[in-house]
Amino acid sequence: MSKNIISIEELNKSFAEKLICKNSSFGIFKNEKIGLVGINGCGKSTLLKLLVGIEPADSGKITFRKNIRTGYLPQIPQLDPQKTIYEEIYFSDHPQFDLLRKYYRILNKLETEPTKALEEEHHRIIKEIEINDAWKIEVKAKSILDKFGFSDINLKISTLSGGQKRRIDLARVLMDEPDVLLLDEPTNHLDIDTIEWFQDYLSNYKGTIIFVTHDRYFLDAVSDKIIEMENGKINFFKGNYSYYLRKKEQLDIDVQRKETRRKAQLKKELKWLRRGARARTSKPKDHLHRVKELIDKSYLSENQDLDISFKTKRLGKTILEIRNISKQYDDKILFSNFNHNFQKLERIGIIGLNGCGKTTLLRCIMEEIEPDNGSIKIGVNTSFSYFQQYIDELDINQTVLGYIQSFAHNIRTADGILHSASEMLQRFLFDGKMQQSKLENLSGGEKKRLYLLRSLMFGNNFIILDEPTNDLDIRTLEILEDYLDAFKGCIIVVSHDRYFLDRVTDYLFVFDDDRIIKFPGNYSDFLLVKKYRDEEKKKKKKKLENKKQKIKKVSSKLNFKEKREIKLIEKEMGNIEDKISTLNGRIENEASILSPADFREITNELEELKVRLDEHEFRWLELDEKN
Numbered sequence: 001m002s003k004n005i006i007s008i009e010e011l012n013k014s015f016a017e018k019l020i021c022k023n024s025s026f027g028i029f030k031n032e033k034i035g036l037v038g039i040n041g042c043g044k045s046t047l048l049k050l051l052v053g054i055e056p057a058d059s060g061k062i063t064f065r066k067n068i069r070t071g072y073l074p075q076i077p078q079l080d081p082q083k084t085i086y087e088e089i090y091f092s093d094h095p096q097f098d099l100l101r102k103y104y105r106i107l108n109k110l111e112t113e114p115t116k117a118l119e120e121e122h123h124r125i126i127k128e129i130e131i132n133d134a135w136k137i138e139v140k141a142k143s144i145l146d147k148f149g150f151s152d153i154n155l156k157i158s159t160l161s162g163g164q165k166r167r168i169d170l171a172r173v174l175m176d177e178p179d180v181l182l183l184d185e186p187t188n189h190l191d192i193d194t195i196e197w198f199q200d201y202l203s204n205y206k207g208t209i210i211f212v213t214h215d216r217y218f219l220d221a222v223s224d225k226i227i228e229m230e231n232g233k234i235n236f237f238k239g240n241y242s243y244y245l246r247k248k249e250q251l252d253i254d255v256q257r258k259e260t261r262r263k264a265q266l267k268k269e270l271k272w273l274r275r276g277a278r279a280r281t282s283k284p285k286d287h288l289h290r291v292k293e294l295i296d297k298s299y300l301s302e303n304q305d306l307d308i309s310f311k312t313k314r315l316g317k318t319i320l321e322i323r324n325i326s327k328q329y330d331d332k333i334l335f336s337n338f339n340h341n342f343q344k345l346e347r348i349g350i351i352g353l354n355g356c357g358k359t360t361l362l363r364c365i366m367e368e369i370e371p372d373n374g375s376i377k378i379g380v381n382t383s384f385s386y387f388q389q390y391i392d393e394l395d396i397n398q399t400v401l402g403y404i405q406s407f408a409h410n411i412r413t414a415d416g417i418l419h420s421a422s423e424m425l426q427r428f429l430f431d432g433k434m435q436q437s438k439l440e441n442l443s444g445g446e447k448k449r450l451y452l453l454r455s456l457m458f459g460n461n462f463i464i465l466d467e468p469t470n471d472l473d474i475r476t477l478e479i480l481e482d483y484l485d486a487f488k489g490c491i492i493v494v495s496h497d498r499y500f501l502d503r504v505t506d507y508l509f510v511f512d513d514d515r516i517i518k519f520p521g522n523y524s525d526f527l528l529v530k531k532y533r534d535e536e537k538k539k540k541k542k543k544l545e546n547k548k549q550k551i552k553k554v555s556s557k558l559n560f561k562e563k564r565e566i567k568l569i570e571k572e573m574g575n576i577e578d579k580i581s582t583l584n585g586r587i588e589n590e591a592s593i594l595s596p597a598d599f600r601e602i603t604n605e606l607e608e609l610k611v612r613l614d615e616h617e618f619r620w621l622e623l624d625e626k627n
Contacts, residue, residue, distance in 0.1 A: 040445025352511025
């Protein structure tokens with residue numbers, strides 16, 4: 001049996017009256033991949049800080065095995081704004097980076113003052129780098145930075161956006177290759193393609209990982225153990241997130257059975273007491289004790305669920321019409337000539353690389369910025385709820401109740417009843433004491449939950465969500481998903497959370513270079529189609545290579561007739577490619593209005609055109625090789 005690399009003994013931690021953990025003792029083993037789950041404010045981030053040593057325990061002991069190196073990714077990056085990306089990444093205490101820094105220092109000196117001693121030192125350090133395989137880590141550093149979208153490593157940290165700083169901080173932690181990785185919401189500010197790469201990277205990581213994430217696909221793929229934090233208790237589940245859900249379901253069934261038995265026994269005892277047994281016997285006292293014990297011994301959890309329920313307005317005939325809009329910044333075209341006429345109950349997900357213009361499109365819709373060309377028409381009855389990626393600057397001295405009351409003192413729920421701001425906060429899991437807490441005392445997730453109430457409470461009929469899953473716990477996301485399922489209006493979601501996109505959307509706007517492609521389906525559907533298209537491209541490429549090999553056997557110059565033929569083929573191939581492009585454009589841009597018969601007709605025509613194009617390509621290659 002492998003030894004603990006981290007031992008936790010009798011750990012206790014509280015914040016004000018909030019219990020994080022009580023008398024918790026457990027061990028963490030080598031190469032374990034542990035996902036931390038629990039509602040916002042339960043102490044997931046605090047547990048990571050306790051393990052790193054940033055936060056002191058009230059009592060208890062955390063012991064690391066000797067020579068264990070740790071790497072920690074906080075939710076908010078702690079980077080030096082005066083440093084460059086190069087300095088942040090290369091100035092870690094990793095021994096291989098130390099060798100690389102020495103190498104570059106000597107190289108710089110040799111350029112200005114070449115001496116024999118420096119040349120000897122240069123040769124010596126190169127040998128040391130080769131012995132320690134340090135060139136490898138430089139290649140890895142450049143590869144990871146490139147994956148995270150950084151080609152210029154001389155940029156200053158102060159010039160980067162919040163999302164870019166977060167990605168640099170993640171690159172810094174990964175490049176240090178610690179024995180234990182402690183990651184707090186590592187997928188925030190990563191696009192979907194990068195998350196999928198990162199998921200594979202962590203699955204193959206040779207070390208222990210303890211991470212907090214709201215991304216259920218990511219959690220399921222990476223974890224082999226789940227730690228659940230609930231009411232000051234730390235519970236362990238040996239398996240991934242799917243296993244944890246199955247186990248929790250079984251436990252809930254067991255609890256319900258115990259609760260049913262308790263109620264039956266309590267009913268029996270109360271019935272006996274109501275018969276009026278003689279006071280001189282000792283039995284009534286025993287029964288009274290038994291009844292009290294049964295009343296106190298409820299098996300059901302006191303955890304309350306979020307209650308999202310708002311009265312919504314009906315949509316009109318015209319909802320939102322986007323007509324030929326374009327937008328560019330500097331020389332970069334984000335999107336051009338984009339059209340869409342929104343229909344009732346449309347649920348649209350927006351995906352694309354970081355910086356491609358997803359939030360810009362939302363801001364155009366919300367009339368915060370104007371498109372360069374085109375127009376946006378908003379229906380008379382259309383009213384927006386806009387959940388932004390970054391919360392507006394909060395007054396940290398304001399109370400939770402004061403914050404909501406600054407927008408409305410009363411809020412109407414779906415049943416038509418008017419509730420006070422305090423009652424609605426209760427429904428959003430902010431009890432009386434928390435309502436009087438200042439905003440500065442809330443966790444990142446609690447602030448996001450409060451902002452969710454602020455965004456939805458006016459009962460608007462068109463919800464726009466920009467990265468709603470960042471910092472929200474999984475239970476809150478599940479309840480939000482249930483609410484959106486039943487929502488009788490339109491929804492637009494920008495998200496990197498694949499599970500959330502699959503659950504909430506049935507149509508996608510896909511940012512692809514300077515255009516937006518429409519895709520009828522959710523994210524998993526899009527992945528299947530993308531995979532199919534990629535495989536088809538590979539097959540076509542292989543087919544063309546095989547054709548070229550065959551044609552190489554032919555070697556004679558073209559006669560007059562063949563020269564004329566090659567020109568005609570080139571012209572015809574151009575015409576066919578134009579027709580294919582037009583038909584693909586119809587599928588992408590008119591998917592919502594095309595009938596099944598239209599789809600069949602277009603698909604059949606595409607197949608015929610592709611067969612003709614293949615024939616022309618083969619003949620053209622044959623003639624070209626001959627020439």
